[in-house]
Amino acid sequence: MSLMSVQGLGKAYRSYRSEWQRVARWFGLPSKPVEEHWVLRGVSFDIGAGEAVALIGQNGAGKSTLLKIITGTLHPTEGSVRLGGRIAAILELGMGFNPELTGRQNVLHAAGLMGFDARQIAAAMSDIEAFAEIGEYFEEPVRTYSSGMQMRVAFAVATAFRPDILIVDEALSVGDAYFQHKSFAKIREFQKQGTTLLIVSHDRNAVQAICDRALFLERGRVLMDGEPEAVMDYYNALIAEREGALSTVSVSKTADGRTQTVSGTGEASVESVGLFDANGRPLEFVDVGQPVVLRARVAVHADLPSLVFGYMIKDRLGQAIFGTNTYHLGLPIENLRRGERFDLAFAFKATLGVGSYSVATGLHATESHLSGNYEWRDLSLVFNVANISRETFVGVAWIPPELEFERDET
Template sequence: MGQISVEGVGKAYKKYSSRFGRLIEWVSPFKVVKHSKVWVLNNINFTVRPGEAVGIIGINGAGKSTLLKLITGTIQPTVGKITLNGRVAALLELGMGFHPDFTGRQNVYMSGQLLGLNNSDIDRLMPEIESFAEIGEYIDQPVRVYSSGMQMRLAFSVATAVRPDILIVDEALSVGDAYFQHKSFDRIRKFRSEGTTLLIVSHDKIAIQSICDRAILLNAGKVEKEGEPEIIMDYYNAMLAEKSGSALTVKQEMTKSGQMQTVSGSGDAKISSITLCSHEDKSIEMVSVGDSVTLKIVVKIEKDIPELVLGYMIKDRLGQPMFGINTYHLGKTLKDLRVGQEVEFEFKFNMNLGEGNYSVAVALHDRDTHINKNYEWRDLALVFNVVNVNKNTFVGVSWLPVEVKINER
């Protein structure tokens, strides 16, 4: 079983004030220092236990790729210690290690040997590698003629030809067609069920929340936050708005039901109440599949604002989005609101969701997204349950009424 241990790890690069500084350091018989250190990672500590899946997220420049290169040994830490137990397969950069003038088949043999496989192992695995990569006759063409998607297909196929104890994946899987992404994640899920330890870097919220047990948020080279994927992704989403200068506060607080709620925004407009109502206009917390409901949201204006858009997102119990919309896309943007005003929004729809527990996140902002000006973003603003009372038995997260016609011949 694979385990990753990162203890007090930091990575610094030397920065010279002039192009001659490095040369002076090299040739001087004295200990002349002509550089300063720029720390891209500082005091990173975490452990990925055997069989656990951990996602690493963060804005560009947070240090994610540098951390993965340290873990895989591509570069060495300035301080700290990294320990890996088990056979490691890593996908950091598309086709990293592939020689552009060699054919795909030749590169498979070279890459396989770097993974500890001998030629007889690769001979045995080659049909499966070719089948999974699905690049056809290009397997015998030089890699330089491959598209980025083809390189990713072949690199992933080689790296996962034998189930590793530890699988490390960077953003490489975001390249390529949707079909192969689904195929790749199916293989990752299979490995997970068989005990592979997974460390994955991705901006894909759904991937992190559906695969990972835990998430780590990197910010400015340090661990900003660590915890359940939904909580970390909610915080990350709020932090993006803060980075753009549209949010003044980001906080997380415990709800009465014991769930961690993320709230962010400038406070120029606030949510006063949110209610899910039945077709009889009664407040409900449980609704039957397919029933007509109305989501009522009351907003109080705390400061004069030129534009107001309200959006909501329905999420499942894992925090994955089921449906989202806002008044900008519905053509219902409000203009020139004054302090002290109250506005009630009513969204009427049929609850065509499968059985389960769901939550509603609400956002108040201008234009089409909260990244512009975030007045208030509130996750877990409302929690409700969907039950199946009078519909045919079905599986899945969506209720899609069907009619069936059978013609016997």
């Protein structure tokens, strides 16, 4: 069942020669603006009950405008939004807070605007104060708060009562790591209880850990709608494309149905990549802690003064587990000629937890693929880790401890 339906949404900011022309347009009379700037156009999507969706895009893409329209603080120029439940939103930091009122007074005001009566707010106040953890500042004016303290109070009041739909803008990037962990734990708790989530974040790990789906907004339009890993790969590839000259981005399906993104100028490419055991035999399943070798063959298609090869191991959600490159490993690869080929071998122990993993590869001119990106290839390799010979453990990393036990005999 769709809990949020956005259809043909558009928002334009218009300038008129006079205010009379603006008023005339309100009443449906012909009045042509002298300037018209669309920040959103033709945006349509549906979000089901209990679904977690990320909204990503560069600054100026229209994300905040879209959220304001969905929450009703801004009117659209065209299109419609239909919501199927109570909504709670954390948008611009401190939005709706009166800086002269105390934290407690602002909570009373904010929760009242959310539709809760005095009895409900009083019953939840102690939990809100405890969750925010700002101590005596709860009784001080908000103008004395740091940005992190404002975030704590805003999040605490917005999540004091479980909403049907929770919308969170970049606000969670403000503040300390402890409260961010606490906030995401709260969000996951709501997810389990059936809350629909729409979150704006540039944090790839957060997006892929929490969300089932991602919408990529570009210049006011939905450019891509799909699995978080595929959308984030495409988003990052476009950013790299804009940093480099003559770079291209392509999206295709792998044999197992995954979406693979490849970007770069094409001046060099990875011809093959594979994972092998110590005897050179190819591996599809790897034992926890097994010594392995990642081998790659690179073809050079233009004369290059320098080249850096890098790889990144990701878990099944696309979150980075480990990455490095020849620059950081102290191996210069210089003065390459068109038509050359070379091989690289990286030996390491697969101290990974049980699960499915992928390897992304990168070829670039300097230490980062954001500068001189010859090729970035996601899903270059997929492999699985199984626990065949180790003690039972959980998690994405195998970090075996040495256990000591000493009983006090006194």
